[in-house]
Amino acid sequence: MTxxxxxxxxxxxxxxxxxxxxxFCPISCVSWLYQKIEDSFFLVIGTKTCGYFLQNAMGxxxxxxxxxxxxxxxEGDISAQLNDYxxxxxxxxxxxxxxxxxxxxxxxxxxxxxxxxxxxxxAPKLESEISVPIVVARANGLDYAFTQGEDTVxxxxxxxxxxxxxxxxxxxxxxxxxxxxxxxxxxxxNIVTKQLTLELERQGVTVSGWLPSSSYSExxxxxxxxxxxxxNPFLSRTATTLMxxxxxxxxxxxxxxxxxxxxxxxxxxxxxxxxxxxxxEKREVSVxxxxxxxxxxxxxxxxFFMGDNLLEVSLARFLIRAGMIVYEIGIPYMDKRYxxxxxxxxxxxxxxxxxxxxxxxxxxDNYNQLDRIRDLKPDLVITGMAHANPLEARNINTKWSVxxxxxxxxxxxxxxxxxxxxxRPLRRNQSLSNLGFI
Amino acid sequence: xxxxxxxxxxxxxxxxxxxxSSFKNVHAIMHAPLGDDYFMKSMLERERNFTPVTASVVxxxxxxxxxxxxxxxxxxxxxxxxxxDLFVLTPTCTSSILQEDLKNFVDRAALDTSADVLxxxxxxxxxxxxxxxxxxLMQIISFYLEKEKKINNxxxxxxxxxxxxxxxxxxxxxxxxxxxSELKRLFFDLNIEINLIIPDxxxxxxxxxxxxxxxxxxxxxxxxxxxxxYLKQKFDMPFIDIIPMGITQIxxxxxxxxxxxxxxxxxxxxxxxxxxxxxxxSQSAWFSRSIDCQNLTCKKAVVFGDATHSSAMTRVLSKxxxxxxxxxxxxxxxxxxxxxxxxxxYCDQIVISDDYTLxxxxxxxxxxxxxxxxxxxxxxxxxxxxxxxxxxxxxHIQNFPLSYKPFLGYEGTNQIADxxxxxxxxxxxxxxxxxxxxxxxxQVLSTRLSNDYSFSWTDEAQHxxxxxxxxxxxxxxxxxxxxxxxxxxxxxxxxxMYAAKExxx
Numbered sequence: 001m002t003x004x005x006x007x008x009x010x011x012x013x014x015x016x017x018x019x020x021x022x023x024f025c026p027i028s029c030v031s032w033l034y035q036k037i038e039d040s041f042f043l044v045i046g047t048k049t050c051g052y053f054l055q056n057a058m059g060x061x062x063x064x065x066x067x068x069x070x071x072x073x074x075e076g077d078i079s080a081q082l083n084d085y086x087x088x089x090x091x092x093x094x095x096x097x098x099x100x101x102x103x104x105x106x107x108x109x110x111x112x113x114x115x116x117x118x119x120x121x122x123a124p125k126l127e128s129e130i131s132v133p134i135v136v137a138r139a140n141g142l143d144y145a146f147t148q149g150e151d152t153v154x155x156x157x158x159x160x161x162x163x164x165x166x167x168x169x170x171x172x173x174x175x176x177x178x179x180x181x182x183x184x185x186x187x188x189x190n191i192v193t194k195q196l197t198l199e200l201e202r203q204g205v206t207v208s209g210w211l212p213s214s215s216y217s218e219x220x221x222x223x224x225x226x227x228x229x230x231x232n233p234f235l236s237r238t239a240t241t242l243m244x245x246x247x248x249x250x251x252x253x254x255x256x257x258x259x260x261x262x263x264x265x266x267x268x269x270x271x272x273x274x275x276x277x278x279x280x281e282k283r284e285v286s287v288x289x290x291x292x293x294x295x296x297x298x299x300x301x302x303x304f305f306m307g308d309n310l311l312e313v314s315l316a317r318f319l320i321r322a323g324m325i326v327y328e329i330g331i332p333y334m335d336k337r338y339x340x341x342x343x344x345x346x347x348x349x350x351x352x353x354x355x356x357x358x359x360x361x362x363x364x365d366n367y368n369q370l371d372r373i374r375d376l377k378p379d380l381v382i383t384g385m386a387h388a389n390p391l392e393a394r395n396i397n398t399k400w401s402v403x404x405x406x407x408x409x410x411x412x413x414x415x416x417x418x419x420x421x422x423x424r425p426l427r428r429n430q431s432l433s434n435l436g437f438i
Numbered sequence: 439x440x441x442x443x444x445x446x447x448x449x450x451x452x453x454x455x456x457x458x459s460s461f462k463n464v465h466a467i468m469h470a471p472l473g474d475d476y477f478m479k480s481m482l483e484r485e486r487n488f489t490p491v492t493a494s495v496v497x498x499x500x501x502x503x504x505x506x507x508x509x510x511x512x513x514x515x516x517x518x519x520x521x522x523d524l525f526v527l528t529p530t531c532t533s534s535i536l537q538e539d540l541k542n543f544v545d546r547a548a549l550d551t552s553a554d555v556l557x558x559x560x561x562x563x564x565x566x567x568x569x570x571x572x573x574x575l576m577q578i579i580s581f582y583l584e585k586e587k588k589i590n591n592x593x594x595x596x597x598x599x600x601x602x603x604x605x606x607x608x609x610x611x612x613x614x615x616x617x618x619s620e621l622k623r624l625f626f627d628l629n630i631e632i633n634l635i636i637p638d639x640x641x642x643x644x645x646x647x648x649x650x651x652x653x654x655x656x657x658x659x660x661x662x663x664x665x666x667x668y669l670k671q672k673f674d675m676p677f678i679d680i681i682p683m684g685i686t687q688i689x690x691x692x693x694x695x696x697x698x699x700x701x702x703x704x705x706x707x708x709x710x711x712x713x714x715x716x717x718x719x720s721q722s723a724w725f726s727r728s729i730d731c732q733n734l735t736c737k738k739a740v741v742f743g744d745a746t747h748s749s750a751m752t753r754v755l756s757k758x759x760x761x762x763x764x765x766x767x768x769x770x771x772x773x774x775x776x777x778x779x780x781x782x783x784y785c786d787q788i789v790i791s792d793d794y795t796l797x798x799x800x801x802x803x804x805x806x807x808x809x810x811x812x813x814x815x816x817x818x819x820x821x822x823x824x825x826x827x828x829x830x831x832x833x834h835i836q837n838f839p840l841s842y843k844p845f846l847g848y849e850g851t852n853q854i855a856d857x858x859x860x861x862x863x864x865x866x867x868x869x870x871x872x873x874x875x876x877x878x879x880x881q882v883l884s885t886r887l888s889n890d891y892s893f894s895w896t897d898e899a900q901h902x903x904x905x906x907x908x909x910x911x912x913x914x915x916x917x918x919x920x921x922x923x924x925x926x927x928x929x930x931x932x933x934x935m936y937a938a939k940e941x942x943x
Binding site for chain 1: 439440441442443444445448449450451452470471472473474475476477478480481484485486487488489492493495496497498501512519530531532535536562563564566902932933936939940
């Protein structure tokens with residue numbers, strides 16, 4: 001079982017397989033973004049396939065009158081017998097009438113890519129005609145996986161952040177802040193953004209805004225030279241846009257997932273802003289202590305990430321620190337620059353814990369992975385729904401990866417939720433282990 | 439373009455996948471972008487095996503240069519790994535507009551594989567999931583029968599005893615597995631052998647045995663009729679497509695079988711069997727006479743679902759239980775004519791639509807006492823406070839019950855009677871409660887333990903507190919104040935609130 005060796009693999013190995021893996025289509029970002037941005041409406045311009053995926057992947061959410069809809073393309077649209085502009089205008093006017101949103105997001109799909117529908121060209125014209133902002137994001141399965149959908153939307157939104165007329169080194173209450181403004185990007189539930197904001201406030205760091213904010217009309221101001229920092233590992237396009245288009249400075253930090261990640265995230269921010277962090281070490285230790293019940297349970301057991309949501313490196317790093325052994329980190333796409341600080345922390349963590357650095361497999365091949373899982377017999381496989389039940393039937397514990405995307409996992413306070421998820425199959429199987437037939 | 443929030447039937451490739459994955463040892467290859475392989479078999483049916491579906495991923499490179507060898511390589515690879523008997527290649531909405539010559543890929547791949555390779559012949563912009571499954575099933579059957587014909591390797595001799603093929607049992611169908619058990623029992627009782635169940639758990643090389651059956655039976659309108667038609671034309675096999683749902687329809691179906699066997703020179707008399715089943719096995723005939731059912735007389739219902747279940751349910755409600763069906767409808771637009779004929783005498787109005795907002799409006803307008811529909815109607819009912827019995831796809835995981843719940847056959851009539859009765863009594867109970875002022879237990883249940891702490895909450899914290907759902911708010915408040923007291927906080931700010939949450943959690 002133990003994978004520990006006296007020496008450690010000192011360098012990272014990256015592999016790239018065939019890309020035959022299961023993941024959610026990136027249009028799924030609609031499901032959490034429409035809830036986050038409360039005055040928005042998301043229009044997914046695609047086919048029945050997109051609609052089928054969304055309505056099934058979102059389950060019961062669909063019945064709560066969501067602020068999203070499909071613009072379902074028909075044969076006439078594909079063969080250009082119908083005019084895209086007129087069609088979209090008709091639908092958007094209807095949306096404006098029925099829901100009156102502050103912004104309409106157009107989510108481009110594979111089909112709009114293939115038929116080369118000029119969404120970016122149509123949007124500004126239509127925007128001025130119906131006077132509702134239209135933001136275009138191409139979240140399609142040709143180019144992206146799952147959470148990267150959010151990345152395309154935020155990158156498009158970054159362009160819409162207002163440029164202030166005057167310097168705005170003041171916080172919300174009008175008092176002057178003592179450092180260059182800091183904007184955090186990444187969509188998190190409101191309660192988590194509040195927690196992280198307070199966490200930084202304790203260190204004397206003022207958060208000037210979040211991208212996205214909970215309403216479109218409150219997008220944060222962005223000015224050349226502002227600092228930006230990401231909370232999620234899949235936001236590389238957004239980071240690039242913020243740097244290149246908006247001339248902001250990116251703070252390269254690991255992501256605030258797990259107490260270790262959260263601590264280094266805050267430390268990095270403080271360091272860049274020339275602030276001396278206080279009490280962080282104590283805070284991290286106390287969180288780890290509160291997690292003892294869970295870490296005792298997982299210490300020494302092994303985990304295999306099949307890879308589908310880009311959170312894998314951060315989660316693996318946290319689980320290694322928590323005492324687990326990671327066999328493989330599958331990941332759809334690896335931006336080594338954007339994730340550099342996270343990769344460094346992974347390396348350091350492995351060194352500290354005296355375990356091998358797991359190999360990182362980009363664009364994994366699920367069939368090969370199942371082969372490796374058969375050989376390695378990990379104690380836990382973090383995977384999608386397609387493989388979960390079949391693996392359980394073969395006596396391999398699984399945790400459904402998508403839950404990590406929808407649960408609150410950021411910051412000190414939510415570390416417990418991650419371990420709650422990770423240990424659930426282990427705890428369940430403890431309670432079932434005496435039955436003999438399972 | 440069509441503004442669509444929700445749809446009753448999925449895209450065509452889902453139908454193809456449902457058929458392909460129902461066979462044993464058939465592998466489906468999807469020509470699709472990443473994420474299109476969302477197919478819910480392992481989740482909804484809690485399938486223990488890996489779903490035999492692989493995507494040949496269409497990405498930017500494919501857009502630039504075409505799939506070239508990619509599809510063929512994927513097929514060849516799976517041929518070695520899985521050794522299936524047949525590959526079914528299916529395009530998706532997206533990949534079908536690439537207009538790649540998939541037929542050519544299929545032909546070329548077939549040269550190197552030991553498996554057969556077929557291209558699903560469905561137009562993604564013209565047919566839906568249900569129509570596609572019907573077509574794909576026929577395509578696979580005809581492919582293998584033509585193949586046998588070519589090598590002249592047919593054993594067309596009928597079985598010694600009367601026998602039947604049941605056509606159209608596919609994965610992810612509404613209570614299909616339970617229905618299948620019930621049909622097996624029915625044919626056993628009628629002394630008819632089951633030659634093949636198509637395509638459920640069947641090997642493709644057994645397809646050549648299809649003509650050995652005396653006749654075909656198609657229990658559902660949505661899948662299997664095309665195949666039955668084809669078999670009638672090519673092999674002169676008669677078929678019966680009466681849906682055995684509800685007592686009168688089961689009787690009709692059994693009588694049709696009797697007549698069919700009679701025309702084959704087999705004299706059977708099922709009348710005593712029917713009588714015995716109706717009196718003693720199915721409780722629903724007796725239920726119709728009972729006082730319970732009397733109380734349902736002229737209660738108002740609406741029915742909506744696929745053509746099979748909606749039509750059969752309408753008939754059961756109206757003819758067997760004396761319930762007034764205000765309107766009955768289906769989303770199977772392609773089967774509208776048949777549906778209209780079928781339910782014309784049993785409801786006031788007929789609705790043919792796949793727009794759920796229209797259905798919701800119609801339900802709200804007529805305010806029925808109960809709804810019988812799909813999961814969507816169940817949710818519409820929830821919003822309107824009207825009980826709903828789910829009788830048709832589209833489905834949730836809860837429509838894959840572990841317990842035995844057929845809709846067809848004699849046991850099915852019992853299950854339907856329960857469903858109907860429970861839907862209405864629930865509504866009745868609710869109504870009575872409202873008339874008499876609701877449950878009076880609520881007061882007692884929500885005990886508020888008062889405490890002696892008095893804290894001032896900052897506006898921000900107060901605001902946050904109000905966001906917490908009502909049923910736990912007082913508990914959160916209590917715990918936070920206790921925490922504040924223990925830690926000597928004077929007033930409660932957001933910080934204190936979160937610290938308390940963290941401490942207690």
